[in-house]
Amino acid sequence: MAEAVFLHIVKTAGLEEHIETDSAGTGAWHSAEPPHTRTRAILNKYGIEYQHLARQITDSDFEYFDYILTMDEANYDDVASTTKGKAIVRRMMEFAVESDVIEVPDPYYTGGFEGVFGLVSQGSEGLLAAIRHEHQL
DSSP states (O other): OHHHHHHHHHHHTTOTTTOOOOOOBSSOTTTTOOOOHHHHHHHHHTTOOOOOOOOBOOHHHHHHOSEEEESSHHHHHHHHHTOOSSOEEEEGGGGOTTOOOOSOOOIIIIIOHHHHHHHHHHHHHHHHHHHHHHHTO
């Protein structure tokens, strides 16, 4: 969901030719599967088109991408401990400067899909602002 929301914000800003996004998990549990039906329902509700199949993060991601964002502390610890490249590993909610929430909860268990959509939207807006500032876009 976070990638879809961020990509939508990037496209709305007309910056899709300057910013590339991708999504990957720390495990292979859902590799090659589309987003969960409730994720797709929330994205559809907000007019966000998204086609993606899940994949697991790879070592090459750390070289290719400038940022790798995590949703919660466990994922941050997993990703930060395996960093082998130029990518800056950050927590998504670090970019949601107007929120006191520090982790994006799992929508299946504690966050609810609508609540998670709100959090990743806040984080995505802040991330885009940071990228625009850093790269003068």
